[in-house]
Amino acid sequence: MNKLFQSLLLGLLMFSLRAAWAEEPPPTTPSAAQASAPAGSESAAPTATDASAPAAPTAPTLISTDKINSGDTAWMLTSTALVLMMTVPGLALFYGGMVRKKNVLATLMQSFAITCVVTILWWLIGYSWAFTPGSAYLGGATRALFNGMTMMKDANKLTVSHLALTIPETVYAMFQLTFAIITPALIAGAFADRMKFSAMLVFMSAWSLLVYCPIAHWVWEPSGWLAVKGVLDYAGGTVVHINAGIAGLASCLVLGKRVGYGKEAMPPHNLSLTLIGASLLWVGWFGFNAGSAGAADGRAGMAMVATQIATAMAALSWMFAEWITKGKPSVLGIASGAVAGLVAITPASGFVGPTPSVIIGLAAGVVCFFAATSLKRALGYDDSLDAFGVHCVGGIIGALLTGAFASKEISGADGSVITQLWGVGTTLIYGFVMSFIILKIIDMTMGLRVTEEQEREGLDISLHGESVE
């Protein structure tokens, strides 16, 4: 561990401790730009007042346990587990099978380690920055160290998030954590086989706090500026996929191509792992999309329908596109198509019905197929596992089609492609620029990339001293 890493960590710790232990005045009232919350509603400092006033809360608040819905809570507990499974081992295996054997452990390790690091950061300050009102650009520090998030057995009270009033805040925070975990883990697909583990940890920590949390806040916190504009993103097409995908593009541009790329063969070493991973992603995604209903209700059911249909359609359309253009349908192709469909339906899942889902799936499968094959070859960047081609491109398709197909009947919301462009454009620009800056800083201080010898020998041995041979 070098000095920079230590000072960053120490600085972060000190900041959050100070924030948590300072006597916080009640959180600032939501910004004037915010249109949805009723004026003058309790801004709900986490104090022991029963916020059962008729106006909806705009911040996490303490309520009576009787208001909790056990069906919703059971489903959200399950969804949380499902989405965690999407990263470990879903994404880990999906990526692990696609790299060369000498890098498989390092690839699995990335997903696993990110899960651990992001968990701690989320507790420290991430959740507070993302999901408490503060400004339109970032949440406050009221929930740093989960301060104030509580359940009291004898007093029969617990806190809930203003975003999910019928489930405990603990469950909501954990559910959202699993999203915060998978997003950086997705980026790893772009720089597979060549990033230092230490640099990756620093990058993911900084990225998760400086990119993920703000964007999540802008889109999902009702007072966030993109939410106020009307950007629709049910389960994270923009916040998770476009975000991770564009960071992936920044990564592969800053890191450069793998040694031997274009000349040496680097086929996937075990597509069995990849298919198992893709399957776990598919199953887990029900938690991702249907769980974003925050409740065990009709909207969750419709999201499940949308998810399943779009995914199946995308898998088939990628498979057929490949069959027609290359001559054989491949396992990697159908798995990739499924993932592309899952990505594209993510923002739309709570807003569309079955028929638009078919269209979204079809579009995602075909367009992402070309993005991950022809486009990548034409532009020459080495996005090893297609984080950009599948997640960014798929996310953009999903975000725009959400605007086109959003059903007021299902969701109560109006969609607009123009509005969606705000979300897409903002994320692309902010995400790319911030990722680029963070990467460059890390590169100039501790170095991002392994040496050529390490890359040749393989990351498993070079970075972790282990192998599966």
Added chain:
Amino acid sequence: MKLISAIIKPFKLDDVRKAVSDVGVEGVTVTEVRGFGRQRGHTEIYRGAEYVVEFVPKTKIEIAVEDSLAEQVIEAIINSAKTGKVGDGKIFVCDLTQVVRIRTGERDSSAI
């Protein structure tokens, strides 16, 4: 003594093993190898990236025999390993200067 190395198609291993046992061979060593001769490899495609795989999986079977048995073994291998299609393989015959049975220390003819 001779060391006969035969590179054959993997699925022919059982046939060859039976055929050489029938002419009196009592021990063989088998290795999995890759190679190419006139048989071309194949192309694999992963997300649009084409990889030409030149090497074809084969099986190598090595047999140590007395000079007198060598020709029969070669014939047996040819007849059992042949399919008539490109890629059937090759047989290499080398002179063997010494053979030792580790358990007993026997040498040469008593060791084969």
